[in-house]
Amino acid sequence: MGTEHATRPAFLPGQPLPVPSDTNASVGDGVYAKDGVFRASRMGHFESDGNATLLSVRGERPPLVIPRPESxxxxxxxxxxxxxxxxxxxxxxxxxxxxxxxxxxxxxxxxxxxxxxxxxxxxxxxxxxxxxxxxxxxxxxxxxxxxxxxxxxxxxxxxxxxxxxxxxxxxxxxxxxxxxxxxxxxxxxxxxxxxxxxxxxxxxxxxxxxxxxxxxxxxxxxxx
Missing domain, CATH: 2.40.50.140 (Nucleic acid-binding proteins)
Incomplete structure (x- = not known):
């Protein structure tokens, strides 16, 4: 899963998704439509089902980092x-x-x-x-x-x-x-x-x- 995400671009909130505006798709989690353009509502990776009928952006929490000496x-x-x-x-x-x-x-x-x-x-x-x-x-x-x-x-x-x-x-x-x-x-x-x-x-x-x-x-x- 980590390798797959590393090769896929991450989208920022407000960025348009690579989906044609005339696509008859439903807005899923992490996606919204404005002026006929599908956009990400959070940072994450774009996902859709096989027929591109449900669009979603899977968000990821940043890794928990721990302070160490000299950090x-x-x-x-x-x-x-x-x-x-x-x-x-x-x-x-x-x-x-x-x-x-x-x-x-x-x-x-x-x-x-x-x-x-x-x-x-x-x-x-x-x-x-x-x-x-x-x-x-x-x-x-x-x-x-x-x-x-x-x-x-x-x-x-x-x-x-x-x-x-x-x-x-x-x-x-x-x-x-x-x-x-x-x-x-x-x-x-x-x-x-x-x-x-x-x-x-x-x-x-x-x-x-x-x-x-x-x-x-x-x-x-x-x-x-």
């Missing part, structure tokens, strides 16, 4: 405390894992491992692992905020529920963050806006509209 991960910060930050791991070495199936916005903020399927992975970023210099002077709240997306590496397996992470590298740190909106302050004294910030140094990001600068431990952009 590069992308994760969402879910909690920031004085000595450590908690991260929901979304991507491991370029492959999505449990947390990636959930929304990545701060509005769904929760600790990893609390998903229904238990497939989420939790990472712990300790104060001493944020950067390689002046470790004792690191202030976690000036490096990360809940909802930030960061790039990190796994340095050890930690305990049964979490992995120890590190951002001590120029290419590691926050890769996506939204600015605070002072006009919509919540109980924490800040609220996220809809504007993605841009890094202006390794420790600062700026709102492109207001110019307001916020502290972050930034990952060096790939284009630099």
């Amino acid at each position: 590069t991960i992308f994760g969402r910060v879910t909690r920031v405390m004085p000595r450590q930050a908690t991260v929901s791991i979304l991507v491991v070495d370029g492959l999505p894992c449990g947390g990636a199936l959930n929304a990545a916005g701060a509005s769904t903020n929760r600790a990893a491992g609390e998903g229904i399927d238990g497939a989420d992975f939790q990472g712990i970023l300790r104060q001493q692992d944020v950067r390689s210099t002046e470790k004792d002077s690191v202030v976690l709240s000036q490096c990360f905020r809940p909802g930030d997306i960061l790039r990190a590496v796994v340095i050890s397996l930690g305990d049964a529920r979490s992995y120890y992470l590190s951002t001590a590298g120029n290419h590691l740190g926050v890769v996506h963050a939204v600015s605070s909106d002072p006009d919509m302050c919540g109980s924490l004294g800040w609220a996220p806006s809809a504007r993605a910030m841009q890094p202006i140094s390794w420790k600062e990001m700026a709102d492109p509209v207001t110019g307001m600068v916020e502290p972050r431990k930034c990952a060096k952009p790939d284009w630099l």
